[in-house]
Amino acid sequence: MNSLSPKERVKIPRQKMPEQEPESRRKNFEEVNLGLELELAKREAHRCLECANTKCVETCPVGVKVKDFVQLIVAGDILAAAAKMREDNVLPAITGRVCPQEDQCEGGCILGKKFKPLAIGYLERFVADYEAAVGKVGLPQKAPATGKKVAIVGSGPAGLTVAGDLIQRGHEVTVFEALHEIGGVLVYGIPQFRLPKEIVRREVDNLRALGVRFETNVVVGKTVTIDELFQEEGFHAVFVATGAGLPQFMTIPGEHLNGVYSANEFLTRVNLMRAYRFPEYDSPLYDCRGKNVAVIGGGNTAMDAIRTSLRLGAANGYLIYRRTEAEMPARIEEVKHAKEEGVQLMMLAAPVEFLDNGSGWLKGARCIRMQLGEPDDSGRRRPVPLPGSEFEIALDVAVIAVGTTANPLVQSTTPDLKTTRKGYIAVDEETMKTSKQGVFAGGDIVTGGATVILAMGAGRKAAGSIQQYLTTGVW
Amino acid sequence: MFSIIEAQFVAPDVKKFRIVAPRIARKRKAGHFVLVRVHPKGERVPLTIADSDPAAGTITLFVQGIGKTTRLMNLLETGDYVSDVVGPLGKASEIAFYGTVVVIGGGVGTAIAFPTSVAMKQAGNHVISIIGARNRDLVILESEISAISDEVILTTDDGSYGRKGLVIDPLKELIEAGRKVDLVLAIGPIPMMRAVAEVTRPYGIKTIVSLNSIMIDGTGMCGGCRVVVADKTQFACVDGPEFDAHLVNFDVLRQRNSLYREAERLSLDKFQQDPSADLACAKEMCRLQNL
Ligand SMILES: Cc1cc2nc3c(=O)[nH]c(=O)nc-3n(C[C@H](O)[C@H](O)[C@H](O)COP(=O)(O)OP(=O)(O)OC[C@H]3O[C@@H](n4cnc5c(N)ncnc54)[C@H](O)[C@@H]3O)c2cc1C
Ligand code: FES
Numbered sequence: 001m002n003s004l005s006p007k008e009r010v011k012i013p014r015q016k017m018p019e020q021e022p023e024s025r026r027k028n029f030e031e032v033n034l035g036l037e038l039e040l041a042k043r044e045a046h047r048c049l050e051c052a053n054t055k056c057v058e059t060c061p062v063g064v065k066v067k068d069f070v071q072l073i074v075a076g077d078i079l080a081a082a083a084k085m086r087e088d089n090v091l092p093a094i095t096g097r098v099c100p101q102e103d104q105c106e107g108g109c110i111l112g113k114k115f116k117p118l119a120i121g122y123l124e125r126f127v128a129d130y131e132a133a134v135g136k137v138g139l140p141q142k143a144p145a146t147g148k149k150v151a152i153v154g155s156g157p158a159g160l161t162v163a164g165d166l167i168q169r170g171h172e173v174t175v176f177e178a179l180h181e182i183g184g185v186l187v188y189g190i191p192q193f194r195l196p197k198e199i200v201r202r203e204v205d206n207l208r209a210l211g212v213r214f215e216t217n218v219v220v221g222k223t224v225t226i227d228e229l230f231q232e233e234g235f236h237a238v239f240v241a242t243g244a245g246l247p248q249f250m251t252i253p254g255e256h257l258n259g260v261y262s263a264n265e266f267l268t269r270v271n272l273m274r275a276y277r278f279p280e281y282d283s284p285l286y287d288c289r290g291k292n293v294a295v296i297g298g299g300n301t302a303m304d305a306i307r308t309s310l311r312l313g314a315a316n317g318y319l320i321y322r323r324t325e326a327e328m329p330a331r332i333e334e335v336k337h338a339k340e341e342g343v344q345l346m347m348l349a350a351p352v353e354f355l356d357n358g359s360g361w362l363k364g365a366r367c368i369r370m371q372l373g374e375p376d377d378s379g380r381r382r383p384v385p386l387p388g389s390e391f392e393i394a395l396d397v398a399v400i401a402v403g404t405t406a407n408p409l410v411q412s413t414t415p416d417l418k419t420t421r422k423g424y425i426a427v428d429e430e431t432m433k434t435s436k437q438g439v440f441a442g443g444d445i446v447t448g449g450a451t452v453i454l455a456m457g458a459g460r461k462a463a464g465s466i467q468q469y470l471t472t473g474v475w
Numbered sequence: 476m477f478s479i480i481e482a483q484f485v486a487p488d489v490k491k492f493r494i495v496a497p498r499i500a501r502k503r504k505a506g507h508f509v510l511v512r513v514h515p516k517g518e519r520v521p522l523t524i525a526d527s528d529p530a531a532g533t534i535t536l537f538v539q540g541i542g543k544t545t546r547l548m549n550l551l552e553t554g555d556y557v558s559d560v561v562g563p564l565g566k567a568s569e570i571a572f573y574g575t576v577v578v579i580g581g582g583v584g585t586a587i588a589f590p591t592s593v594a595m596k597q598a599g600n601h602v603i604s605i606i607g608a609r610n611r612d613l614v615i616l617e618s619e620i621s622a623i624s625d626e627v628i629l630t631t632d633d634g635s636y637g638r639k640g641l642v643i644d645p646l647k648e649l650i651e652a653g654r655k656v657d658l659v660l661a662i663g664p665i666p667m668m669r670a671v672a673e674v675t676r677p678y679g680i681k682t683i684v685s686l687n688s689i690m691i692d693g694t695g696m697c698g699g700c701r702v703v704v705a706d707k708t709q710f711a712c713v714d715g716p717e718f719d720a721h722l723v724n725f726d727v728l729r730q731r732n733s734l735y736r737e738a739e740r741l742s743l744d745k746f747q748q749d750p751s752a753d754l755a756c757a758k759e760m761c762r763l764q765n766l
Contacts, residue, residue, distance in 0.1 A: 178694050180512060180519075180559040217561040219694055223498045245696040249708060256703055256727050258734045265697035273518065273691065279745055282518035282544060283691070284738030360730030407695055409713075 002074045004046055014116035015044040022340040026310045029192045029276060032337055033097070033125075038078075041126040044119050045073035051110055056120060059108030061457035064088045066105055066120055073123060082131040085124065086140070090164040091157060091456065093132065093199045096125025098190060098300075099453050100331045132199075137206055143170035148470045151176060151235040153220045153410060156184020157452045158241035158443025160203065161459030162466070163212045169467055173211070174235075176218040181272060184243055186452070188272040189264070191304050193311065194334075197271075221409035226417070226439060237438050237466050240425060241459065244404045244444035250296070254354030255400075259286055259362030263301045263401035270308050286397050289313035294365065294393065296320045296351060297401030298328035299449075303335065305399045306343050317343045318393070322350040322370045322383040348372075348383070352390065354398060364394045404449050414439075424448060432462035437475045440466055477560045480533065482553045486615045488540045489583060490549045491525075497532030499524070499562045505590040506568030506685075506717055509534065510693045512559040513548055514757040520544050521690050521712075523587040524563060534560075537586035537615070543742045547753050555757065564693040565716050568594065568683075574657035576600040577649065578624075579642050579671055581607040581663020585615055587685060588662040595660075596623045604628070605645055607663065611636035643670045656680050661720065665729050672720035682720035686711045686728060689735070703727045 002009070018034040019025075025032050036044065048070045056066040065084055072081035085092045101107070101121040109117035131137055148171045152159045155177040167173045181187045183200040208214065218224060220242075229235045247262035249255050266285070269275040273283035293309040295302045298321035306317045319338070321328060324347045328335060339345070348370040357363035369389035372381035406423040418426040418435035425434055425441040432440045442458030444450055469475065481493035499509060503524050510519045526535040540546040551557070568591045576595045580588040585606050596602045604624040608614045609632045621627050628645045629637025638645065642663075650656055659682040661671040668684040675682045688700040688711040695713040702711050703724035709715065746753060 178561065179692060180561070217559050218498065219561060219564070222564060222694075223502060223562065245694070247696070247698045249698065251708075256701060256708065256731065258730060262698040265691065265699040268691055268697050274516070278738065279742050281516045282742060284735045284742070286734070287738075360727075360733075409694060 002046055002048070002050065002071070006049055009047050009049060010111065010115055012043060012047050014047070014119055015040045015122070017119075017122055022342070025193070026307075026341040029311055031196050032193050035129055036122050036126045038130070041073060041123060042076070044123060045070045047111065047118050048074070049110060055108035055110060056105040056118070059104045060088075061104065061453045062088050062460055064105070064124070069127065070118070070120075070123060073127065078127055078130045079134070079136055082127040085127055089124075089456070090161055091203050091452075092124050093128035094157070094186060094195060094203065095453050095456070096121050096123075096128055097195050097199075098331075100451060102332050104453070132202055139206060139210060140168050142168055142210065145172075146170045146470065148172065148237070149174070149233075149235045150466060150470075151229045151233075151238045152241065153226075153238065154178075154184060154241040154243055154443070154445070155182040155204075155214065156241055156243050156443060156455060157186065158243075158455035158459040158462075159184070159239065160207065161456045162239045162241070162442075162463045163207055164210070165460065165463035166466060167207065167210045167212050171470065172213075174213040174215060176220055176224075177214065177216045178219040179272065180216050182214050182216065184241075188268045189301065189304070191267065191271055191308050193307070194304065219409060221413035226410065226414045226436075230438060236470060237440065239459075239462055239466060240410055240434070240439060240441040240445060241443040241455070242407055242410055242445045244424075244449045245407045246405045247400070248403045248405060249400055250351070250402060252351060252353055254356060254362070257354050257356055257362045258360055259395075259397050260354055261286075261397065261399045263295070263297070263305045263399050264404070266305050266399045267301070267308065270312070276312060285312070288397060290315045291396035292316045292318070292394055293397040293399070294318040294320050294346075294395050295399040295401055297403075298323065298330060299401065299403075300330045300334055302401035303330045303338050305401055307334075307338055307341060309397065309399070310341055310343065314397075318346050318395075319343055320346045320349050320351065320367065322348065323372065323380065324348060327380050350383070350385075351398070355392070362395055362398060364392055365398060366390055366392050404444075406445055406448070410445075422448070430461075431465040432458060433465065433475070438469070476556045476558065479551055479553060479555050479557065482551055482555070484549075485537070486613050488549070489586075489613070489615055490538050490540070492536045492538060492548075492551075493533045494536065494557065494560060495532055496534050496560050496562075499560065500527040500532050500534050501529045503527045503534060503563040504567035505570060505594040506565065507563035508565050508693075508716065509536070509560050509562030510564065510690065511536075511548070511557055513544060513551075513557050514753065515558055516753075516756060517547075517558065518544055519559070519691055519693070521564075521687070521693065521716075523590075523685070525586050525589055537583060539583035542739055543746045543753075546743070547746065547750065547757065550750065550754055551757065557757075561693065564712055566714070568660075568717055570594040570598050572599045573681075574600065575603065575655055576658045576660065577603045577605065577646060577656055579605045579607070579646065579659065579661040579663070579667075581642055581661075581667040582609070582613065583615070584661075584663030584667075584685075585620070588660060589616055589620060591660055592620065593623050600658075601625050603649070605630065605642050606637075607631075607642035607667070608636075609633065641670070642667060643674050646671065646674055650674070650678055650680070658683070659720075660684075665725055665732070668720060669725040672723070672725075676721050683717050684720040684723060685716045686718060686723065687716070688728060688731060702731070
């Protein structure tokens with residue numbers, strides 16, 4: 001039990017995350033945050049006010065029992081804390097690292113109204129890493145085999161969550177993944193310095209140990225269709241979690257020039273294909289050493305791309321965003337880290353043309369300054385171009401990170417699957433059922449690009465209704 | 476892990492592979508391709524599926540050793556494995572009855588065009604095949620193509636076999652002689668495809684080319700394979716690889732395909748100096764698979 005009085009608790013400062021120094025880390029791909037030690041974690045846990053009304057739980061998309069697991073840290077039973085966490089969150093080592101805590105649990109924390117909020121994300125990461133380090137992951141018990149087969153399409157956080165939930169209920173679960181590695185954005189998008197691949201692999205191995213089958217190199221819609229999964233392969237339910245993987249370009253002149261990348265390509269080459277270790281690994285990337293690199297966008301993807309370019313040796317890394325820092329959708333920690341590492345923010349600007357050096361290679365961008373106008377549908381103030389404010393910037397590489405849309409491969413090959421106007425899969429929000437019997441969907445393929453934890457929340461919900469469908473047979 | 480059950484050279488530097496990939500074999504149509512990654516440190520390279528046997532669960536690929544990965548692949552033997560094969564990708568060729576179809580293959584493009592020729596013949600077309608190669612030794616699939624073509628014309632750059640000259644020479648002659656040509660399919664190096672497009676353009680003959688842009692995922696996820704067709708950006712892996720030759724911007728294709736020229740050269744040099752590390756990486760994986 002926490003023996004400190006509330007007065008004593010608020011006197012403890014929020015513990016700082018130990019991290020690699022900016023100067024050294026901008027030259028390597030090792031993880032930036034080093035994680036709390038046991039003592040620091042305990043001290044942080046002691047700050048929890050143990051509110052009766054747990055706002056932190058309410059603001060968590062999967063309802064992690066924050067107070068309970070934090071109390072277990074205070075009591076020194078870290079493995080029990082981890083087990084408590086796993087009741088609601090199957091990927092704690094991952095969400096502890098990548099969730100936008102400031103908008104969720106920590107945003108709800110009462111401490112934050114007067115002091116700094118409890119570092120729930122750090123604690124979450126701590127218990128998961130501790131559990132892995134002592135090698136005692138508390139794998140849940142499996143229910144007896146039901147004889148029902150579930151196919152999961154896509155191995156990102158939504159797919160992995162459903163796999164974890166349904167394997168425990170005794171179903172046979174197969175995950176089909178188009179790429180050669182399991183993990184979705186967690187392996188091809190989010191870089192090593194923020195989420196080491198070993199951590200994703202560890203979680204995937206846990207699922208494998210529970211009996212989940214993984215089939216890589218299967219593009220559903222091409223290699224096999226949803227209808228064939230039902231009719232020829234005997235699956236009883238399908239969960240579609242194919243993400244929002246289609247990169248958006250800006251449709252401005254010069255986008256085909258050599259040196260202009262989508263963020264997806266830039267990050268996939270580095271993360272999935274390990275281009276930062278070329279020529280040991282085969283896939284190359286434009287040699288960024290000593291070059292000027294700009295990323296266009298303000299989200300996590302943009303931050304990841306620009307920080308990656310610094311690690312690849314870029315002389316200058318610019319982040320060009322059409323609104324201001326306050327509107328940037330990226331996690332606060334990413335913006336802080338990026339600035340510490342020397343990323344140069346160019347706010348209220350947008351490129352209007354990429355410039356050709358005369359032989360098809362990028363030499364720069366013509367940009368225009370913006371000013372903020374009336375709020376748009378998203379509630380954020382709309383950027384309006386300032387006439388006559390155009391300027392040029394010299395660039396060797398430009399990475400476009402202005403968002404993604406739905407990949408149509410599954411939808412276009414499954415005629416009775418209804419989609420939204422923008423091409424996402426339409427579902428009943430309570431049950432995650434699609435218009436086609438036996439088919440459920442969740443994650444970015446339903447919401448558009450969102451977050452890891454929302455994808456997991458959708459998976460959790462879908463797993464519940466898939467379970468119900470499989471046991472009752474009622475659609 | 477995908478098992479190679481047949482590997483044999485059909486010309487110097489061109490090897491034929493039969494690989495066990497039952498799901499792909501079942502779905503594959505003419506014009507489809509696969510992405511192959513030889514070993515866990517490898518890149519993903521697109522290769523057209525030349526043939527498939529759904530009953531045996533195999534697909535056939537022809538690999539011309541040009542860069543590092545294709546040369547490494549050509550060192551693999553029957554009984555070896557490749558790490559990853561994914562497909563069938565891309566849009567299938569539009570097979571229909573057109574009338575007279577001229578299929579032009581340059582170099583390994585001959586193998587890429589072959590399945591479409593077969594399908595065109597089956598659809599009732601009069602198929603004229605033009606096979607182009609640098610010299611006699613590099614002519615591939617001659618007997619297979621002869622068996623399914625109504626007419627076959629061979630050209631070599633040095634005249635060591637067939638006619639001396641380029642593939643566009645006989646094409647021009649056919650058209651100028653007043654032969655009715657309803658469709659031309661041209662697959663090969665970029666200058667060849669572009670030259671064919673220029674021959675047919677004044678006559679308004681529908682001409683299809685298959686674009687070999689640089690790819691990673693093959694599912695529309697990265698946009699690295701983008702090409703400009705009819706002034707619009709298209710992704711070769713999902714919108715193609717076949718496009719209307721008269722609308723393709725070949726300059727952009729050539730320029731984008733040169734993006735990694737230096738890295739590719741470095742990679743190839745390193746491999747040629749000492750292929751053992753890569754070979755070990757591939758063979759290691761094979762051995763593990765057999766344990
Ligand atoms: C660079 C980057 C950084 C991000 N940073 C953060 C962050 O810090 N915090 C956060 O919360 N969120 C972040 N996000 C967003 C988050 O990663 C996504 O919201 C989340 O991964 C969505 O999960 P998902 O399971 O829906 O899909 P995905 O993770 O996109 O996984 C979909 C998987 O399906 C596969 N697939 C697609 N089509 C097929 C098919 N036809 N057949 C078989 N498989 C298929 C794909 O290859 C992929 O592996 C980031 C995203 C990116 C791109
Ligand atoms: S290869 Fe990535 S989109 Fe075509």
